Amino acid sequence: MEQKQYKRTTVTAALPYANGGVHIGHLAGVYVPADIFARYLRLKKEDVVFIGGSDEHGVPITIRARKEGVTPQDVVDRFHSMIKKSFEDFGISFDIYSRTTSPTHHDMASNFFKKLYDDGKLLEKETEQYYDEEAHQFLADRYITGECPHCHNEGAYGDQCEKCGRDLSPTELLHPRSTISGSQPVMKKTKNWYLPLDKYQDWLKEWILEGHKEWRPNVYGQCKSWLDLDLQPRAMTRDLDWGIPVPVKEAEGKVLYVWFDAPIGYISNTKELLPNSWEKWWKDPETRLVHFIGKDNIVFHCIVFPVMLKAHGG
Missing domain, CATH: 3.40.50.620 (HUPs)
Structure with missing residues (x-):
């Protein structure tokens, strides 16, 4: 073209x-x-x-x-x-x-x-997330360790087991522990804002698959494989104290x-x-x-x- x-x-x-x-x-x-x-x-x-x-x-x-x-x-x-x-x-x-x-x-x-x-343009969603009651803070995936449900490595992280390489979510870990205080975290409700990627799926298909055939084959191929599945909304905010504060009234303590x-x-x-x-x-x-x-x-x-x-x- x-x-x-x-x-x-x-x-x-x-x-x-x-x-x-x-x-x-x-x-x-x-x-x-x-x-x-x-x-x-x-x-x-x-x-x-x-x-x-x-x-x-x-x-x-x-x-x-x-x-x-x-x-x-x-x-x-x-x-x-x-x-x-x-x-x-x-x-x-x-x-x-x-x-x-x-x-x-x-x-x-x-x-x-x-x-x-x-x-x-953003989706407001309430979810449950691990919270460290001793440190008084929500835990990012990397602040949680536990036993991998697949290979039983004791030191798997909340997002990945580095021994068997599986992607994990924190709730899958057995015997989860906070890496901050060492205590067992509890589930607590939190609100975050999501980008609804699913609403843009048709536009992306047109824009990438039709409009950008000149992209590198590995990039084009990877995008195509995601677009063949259903895209899901993705959180654009985090419960964390390092980063750019979320500029919304009810988002205290989020970045x-x-x-x-x-x-x-x-x-x-x-x-x-x-x-x-x-x-x-x-x-x-x-x-x-x-x-x-x-x-x-x-x-x-x-x-x-x-x-x-x-x-x-x-």
């Missing part, structure tokens, strides 16, 4: 998670190819921005901070500087390398959620899900780079968006983020 000619290209490279350094696999898989593509477009005198930044929220960072006896901010400050310097030393030519703890990003992610909420806020980082980092002209890189139909990602982020870049953008409408 004939490729449309675009006026400009926004190139993004998956935001590295600020919980460790960048290794050679990251460079080879994502950052060097993205850098080559951005340099190629610049040599052709095309209009391009190459956007990067650190992804700095989410549970693994809080776990590391707790282990080391420091704050999550200390952890991300350390790794953000390390990652940024690695990219500079390696000559990766980002136009900006920022972070999701920046004020620009906080405002943009917060406003993005608020618009979805105000427009009635935006890290995978909701991270892709918005591409937009907020562009805004930080080009405060007066960022919109043409994200809203103009003459702009194309090219993501360089790892295989584990396909679902977020190809299913969740497009639905977020579509629901937002801007």
Whole structure:
């Protein structure tokens, strides 16, 4: 099929998670190819921005901070500087390398959620979740360990058993324990906000399967296999104290899900780079968006983020 000619290209490279350094696999898989593509477009005198930044929220960072006896901010400050310097030393030519703890990003992610909420695009759902009565907090999946119901490994996490590799949900664990206090957690009701992916399934089928046959075969194939099944609503908020607070009155003690806020980082980092002209890189139909990602982020870049953008409408 004939490729449309675009006026400009926004190139993004998956935001590295600020919980460790960048290794050679990251460079080879994502950052060097993205850098080559951005340099190629610049040599052709095309209009391009190459956007990067650190992804700095989410549970693994809080776990590391707790282990080391420091704050999550200390952890991300350390790794953000390390990652940024690695990219500079390696000559990766980002136009900006920022972070999701920046004020620009906080405002943009917060406003993005608020618009979805105000427009009635999110689903409010009450569920039961494990709660640590000693620590007075809801437990993210990784804060719960117990016995795997499949291979009986004693140290399985609430989301996965690392011994047999099965995906789990916390309620499947036998003899669950909180990793924070060591006590046995109890089930308690909590309310969160969900993105109804199922409502966008037909649009996604059309947009991806008909409109993007040029995608890499593994990406296209994986998207097709999800779209052949029924997509389910996905929670966009979490009961956690590290992250961007959910900008809704009754959401005290909740933050935006890290995978909701991270892709918005591409937009907020562009805004930080080009405060007066960022919109043409994200809203103009003459702009194309090219993501360089790892295989584990396909679902977020190809299913969740497009639905977020579509629901937002801007």
